[in-house]
Amino acid sequence: MLQLLAVSSPCHQLCVAASDPYNYIWCFLAPACRSFGGINRFKFLWHDVVLVTDPTALAVIMGRGEGAVDKAFETYAPINKMCDPHGQPNLLTAQADDRWKAIRKAVAVSFSAQNIKRKFPMILERVNEVVVRSARLGPKASIDVDQTALRVTLDVIGLAGFNHDYGCVHKDVPEYEHLIRVLPRCFTEVMLRVANPLRPIFPNWFKNGDKGARAFAMFQAEMRTLLDEMKARGPPPEDDQDIAAQLYRVMSENPGICENRILSEIGMLFVEGFETTGHTTSWTLFNIASVPGVQDKIAEELDSLGLLAKPGSPPPKELELDDLKRMPYLVAATKEAMRMFPVVSIMGRMTTKTTKVGHYTVPAGTIVATPLFAVQNTIHNWDKPEEFIPERWLDVPVETYVYDSTTNTSGGKRGITFMPFSEGPRNCVGQSLAKMEVLTLLAKLVGNFHLELAQEMGGRAGVISRESTHLTLQSAGTKGIRCHLHPRSENVAAGIVAA
Helix, strand or coil, X not given: CCCCCCCCCCCCCCCCCCCCHHHHHHHHHHHHHHHHCCEEEEEECCXXXXXXXXXXXXXXXXXXXXXXXXXXXXXXXXXXXXXXXXXXXXXXXXXXXXXXXXXXXXXXXXXXXXXHHCCHHHHHHHHHHHHHHHHHHCCCCCEEHHHHHHXXXXXXXXXXXXXXXXXXXXXXXXXXXXXXXXXXXXXXXXXXXHHCCCCCCCHHHCCCXXXXXXXXXXXXXXXXXXXXXHHHHCCCCCCCCCHHHHHHHHHHHCCCCCHHHHHHHHHHHHHHHHHHHHHHHHHHHHHHHHCCCHHHHXXXXXXXXXXXXXXXXXXXXXXXXXXXXXXXXXXXXXXXXXXXXXXXXXXXXXCCCCEEECCEEECCCCEEEECHHHHHHCCCCCCCCCXXXXXXXXXXXXXXXXXXXXXXXXXXXXXXXXXCCCCHHHXXXXXXXXXXXXXXXXXXXXXXXXXXXXXXXCHXXXXXXXXXXXXXEEECCCCCCEEEEEECCHHHHCCCCCC
16 A cells, blocks of 8 residues: 655645645645556545556546546535536536436537637637736736636636626626636635535534535526526527537437536536636746746747737737647647646546556546646656656647657557546547637737746746645635736737737
8 A cells, every 4th residue: 555655856846835635635646656656556535546647557547448437426526516506417527328428419519620710709809808908007017817817718618608708808806706706716615525525514614614605606696697598598590509509409309407407517617617728828828937938939939920029010910710720839838838737636536346457456436546747747757847848749749638758649549648638538528619718818928928927926936836726726825826918019018919
């Protein structure tokens, strides 16, 4: 059995404070895998857990064939209660039964390449609004790029999926009841309930238990509004393939799928898409601003495409969707940020029968944990994992987001050491929209501003010391990740972002 040892490691540390149990576990996993190898067993509370970072074993676990392991559904119960007061499951948390397959098939249409292309003008409009507002604040302003990215993300989810405008990028200070402030309170409550099963039963016994319960109720009310709007619109036109339309169809065509299940599915899209996309963007911006040379190489790439604002020159051309395919270095920097700072801390699965995990036989009912930080930051899988090196991705196809660095192969069939959107039949259904949004925001910000990490962040080490895991990887406290955005030209400073 793996011993819970205090292992010192020169690896990039993700431990904020020993008093935070989530970060203690997070900090422990990478050094443990570094010291004890790719498959380990330990006790978490009363559960047996097999910790897997071995590339070959991961490919089998995440796949579709013999040896694949499905999700540990009981672990996700607090997410169900967040999305629906009755605890209905959803695509993230449900077993892969006929209802799950019907909903997954329907929603996958919404994220097809053809449908996602239609969302690019809306994303670009919101991003350009962010550029103009940031320029208006001026280079002396200390801007939280994490909050900026989250605002864009929430607007995109609302508009792309439900034609509902949350207006986040237009607000100076969102109201306490606004969804962008409710969601983080919900995510904190989810983690607290995972750690303490008594918390939802006796919320008043625990610190901020009633606050968390109220946050759940506020979130559910907002999701109910989206559901009611969807029902009021009635049967959608044939060419409408947005999420709301697809959920309406699947509810109408499948009597076994109840309204509360659809409510949970609507909530799940915000759970999976909000903080994950926003924090991925901000961690990438952090690395662009703090690693010497990276920003200059991205700017050079943007300049070659006519997308870089320059002093004394006319405004650059407007970003087009096809431009995102011509930015290999920006994509490489984004992937490297995803590798070093995976926003999803750990994925839990559970064996339903006796299963082979690597060379070991694992009994039914065992949690199989795949900790992405450890997978993507252990020396067994990566060379110099503690260093931010975008160049390691330049020979990898830009469309590859499942990769095995030990064999230099894509697709996950032989091995996996990188899978920011997961892999297999339960991979992220909305990853096409997330990639488009992240790259659009990065290209427009770097194309119009030179990013400088604010002095109050304490440098690169200061930001890393505040990393915290509460459902997703983020910066602890209220500072976020702050940067000074220096306009690259007089036109940008004047709010002119494209020709």
